[in-house]
Amino acid sequence: MFALPFVRNALLAGSLIAVASGxxxxxxxxxxxxxxxxxxxxVAFTGALAAAAAGVDLRIGLFAAxxxxxxxFAALGERARADxxxxxxxxxxxxxxxxxxxxxxxxxxxxxxGIVGAxxxxxxxxxxxxxxxxxxxxxxxxxxxxILAIARPLLFVSLDPAVAxxxxxxxxxxGTVFLVLVGADAAxxxxxxxxxxxxxxxxxxxxxxxxxxxxxYLGMALSAGVALASVWIGIALSYRIAALPPSSAIVLVAGxxxxxxxxxxxxxxxxxxxxxx
Numbered sequence: 535m536f537a538l539p540f541v542r543n544a545l546l547a548g549s550l551i552a553v554a555s556g557x558x559x560x561x562x563x564x565x566x567x568x569x570x571x572x573x574x575x576x577v578a579f580t581g582a583l584a585a586a587a588a589g590v591d592l593r594i595g596l597f598a599a600x601x602x603x604x605x606x607f608a609a610l611g612e613r614a615r616a617d618x619x620x621x622x623x624x625x626x627x628x629x630x631x632x633x634x635x636x637x638x639x640x641x642x643x644x645x646x647x648g649i650v651g652a653x654x655x656x657x658x659x660x661x662x663x664x665x666x667x668x669x670x671x672x673x674x675x676x677x678x679x680x681i682l683a684i685a686r687p688l689l690f691v692s693l694d695p696a697v698a699x700x701x702x703x704x705x706x707x708x709g710t711v712f713l714v715l716v717g718a719d720a721a722x723x724x725x726x727x728x729x730x731x732x733x734x735x736x737x738x739x740x741x742x743x744x745x746x747x748x749x750x751y752l753g754m755a756l757s758a759g760v761a762l763a764s765v766w767i768g769i770a771l772s773y774r775i776a777a778l779p780p781s782s783a784i785v786l787v788a789g790x791x792x793x794x795x796x797x798x799x800x801x802x803x804x805x806x807x808x809x810x811x
Contacts, residue, residue, distance in 0.1 A: 535773050543667035544659045544726075544780065548765040550674035551723045552735065556761030557681045558719050559740030560754045561712060565692045568737055569618050570607055573625040574717050575732035577603045578724040580632035587635045593669075596721035603628065604717035608710035615709055659726040659769070659780050670722045677715050677722075684708055689750050727781040734785035735761055742795040764788035 535541050562571045581599025585592045606624065607616045616624075662670070681688075691698040691705045699705050716736075723732050739760035743753040768784030775783075 535770065539664070540660050540662075541769065541773060543662045543664055544769050545766070547662055547667040547670040547674075548659055548726050548769060548784075549762060550671040550678070551719070551726050552761040552765040553758045554674040554677040554681070554719050555723055555732075555735045556739045556743075556758030557678060557754055558712075558716050559736040559761070560743055560750075560757040561681070561688060561692065562716065562736055563740040563744055564689075564750075565615065565712075567615065567713075567716075568733070569621050570616065570713065571716055571720070571736050572733045573607075573621050573628075574600050574603060574713075574720045575724065575729045575736070576625065576632075577628050577717075577729075578720050578732075579729040580628050580635060581721070582724070582729075583632055583635035593721070593725075596724055597718065599628075600717035600721040601714055604713035605710065608706070608713045611709075660772075662725065666725065670725060673718065673722050677719050680711070680715055684711060685751075685754065688712060727784055731781045731785045734788050735764065738785070738788035738792045739764060742792045745792075745795040760791050761788065764791065 536545075559571075562568055577599050578596050581595035581597070582592045583595070584599065585595025588595070603624070607621060610616045610620050610624070687698070687703050688708050691703050691708055695705055719736075720729070720732060723735065727735055740757045742760050743757035746756060747753045764784050764787040767787045769780055771783040771787070772778050772780035
């Protein structure tokens with residue numbers, strides 16, 4: 535399996551995307567922003583179709599759409615945490631634009647939108663070239679470095695915002711940076727697992743970690759580890775079972791880890807606060 539170039543490319547990109555998604559997912563669950571993460575992953579679909587309709591590289595549309603939408607969510611929410619109603623309205627609007635771009639691209643490409651739409655929705659990790667895999671891995675490294683750099687103040691403002699703000703922690707700036715990182719991760723991960731299934735890679739490993747430990751740094755490492763294991767096992771399963779798409783296999787494995795963690799006692803937020811103090 536490892537002798538095949540497409541498998542090596544998938545593992546290169548998928549491994550680093552998994553670590554980035556696991557780290558970001560830990561904070562997404564902690565900050566109760568799962569709906570925002572879901573919305574940003576679907577915004578990638580609209581961005582890809584917009585780029586296709588404009589005749590430019592799909593990655594330009596992916597990153598432009600997700601980062602701009604992340605900034606919009608941050609601007610519309612208190613302390614850069616938009617409520618579900620705001621996210622839902624913007625989400626519906628952006629999906630409407632996606633349908634428009636789908637029609638425009640379909641009209642200009644004689645039906646070629648089906649392939650682009652399927653790749654954006656479900657990913658194509660086995661179809662990544664070495665250049666695409668290397669670029670995705672490099673972007674993931676930047677995202678990982680950024681989230682680790684802001685991890686401690688982001689933990690503080692996520693768990694006790696009033697005290698954090700009183701001590702001078704820039705809550706809105708941190709929240710904005712965090713959402714931009716989620717947007718960038720959504721853009722790159724869409725190429726691997728697709729916009730439709732990305733939430734599974736963001737939420738399931740993080741949910742597993744939150745149920746197993748109250749230590750935030752251990753939880754971040756566990757979330758990243760579960761996401762990484764999900765990608766590796768999912769790729770192996772998809773390689774062995776030709777009828778099983780890799781994106782589906784990855785999310786199924788991640789969901790399996792979460793189901794296994796349900797047997798363990800949950801660790802409440804209060805436990806995290808006690809750890810930090």
